[in-house]
Amino acid sequence: MPIRVLLADDHQIVLEGVQALLERADDLEVVACAHDGEEAVRLAIECSPDVAILDVDMPGMTGIEATEAILRERPQTKVLALSMHGDQNRLSGMLKAGAAGYLLKNCAAKELVKAIHAVVTGESYLCGSMATMLVHDYREHMLNGHAEHSRSVTEREREIIGLIADGLATKQVAAALGISVKTVDAHRRNILEKLGIESVAQLTKYAVRAGLSRLEA
The missing domain is CATH 1.10.10.10 (Winged helix-like DNA-binding domain superfamily/Winged helix DNA-binding domain)
Structure with a gap:
């Protein structure tokens, strides 16, 4: 049974690119794409993803706030942050909110897939620089x-x-x-x-x- 993935990013080109990368893997299925934090929370409740990959800096509800909201409703969902920014405040905020991992958007596709597999089995994952x-x-x-x-x-x-x-x-x-x-x-x-x-x-x-x-x- 494939790992169900929710993507959330306010940039359409990022959503499409990440979705295309993940769909190359036989055991991953992108079940929904959200363009902001509120939509990510709604789709997480509706689609029951195993993993939610969230941008940290989305307009309105941030990735940190969305992580807290998703995990209140679906504590079994694992959240991965995928961000352009690698600073302590964002990392700390996401981990405190309950995220299981944090990657930068310049990471290799295989590392993102590796991170998904890690968090879905209960591990944490940080990219090397983080x-x-x-x-x-x-x-x-x-x-x-x-x-x-x-x-x-x-x-x-x-x-x-x-x-x-x-x-x-x-x-x-x-x-x-x-x-x-x-x-x-x-x-x-x-x-x-x-x-x-x-x-x-x-x-x-x-x-x-x-x-x-x-x-x-």
């Missing part, structure tokens, strides 16, 4: 002393906690920090054991309380 920016911003946040450090958690573990809480998947954390996936998994097991928690959701709550998540700073 992941790099998030890591840099997080490190600046740490150096400025805004985080409350736990004595039992190492600096590397604090980095990993923050990145996981900010939405990076294991492979993206590994790539961002220049370590292996196995090392990230080992660190995560140690972190959960040290902190006495059992899930990523609890780890995220800890990160927010401890000031380790840039998105909630």
Whole structure:
């Protein structure tokens, strides 16, 4: 059964181009196209997409506002941001609203398809430049002393906690920090054991309380 995709962008040429790219994939079906945030919310309710790909800067209801509205009505839909802009405010806004990923419009078609497959299976996805920016911003946040450090958690573990809480998947954390996936998994097991928690959701709550998540700073 194909993955059902909703597209939303206020530029018709972008809609047509992305739709043409996605329809080359055998397991993807574009079920609706919206030209603004309000239409995206309405079509998400009517068409029940698995994934909604939203422009962030649409007139009227923004992509951030549309994401919040869609997820209130259809929490099972995964939202991907597709934007021309790669700044912290837009990234933070979309992730706080509940988006599962963020890509720039200059990404390759195969990366967009990869992101769709990732989020539909419950993973998060950030394109390379956005992941790099998030890591840099997080490190600046740490150096400025805004985080409350736990004595039992190492600096590397604090980095990993923050990145996981900010939405990076294991492979993206590994790539961002220049370590292996196995090392990230080992660190995560140690972190959960040290902190006495059992899930990523609890780890995220800890990160927010401890000031380790840039998105909630």
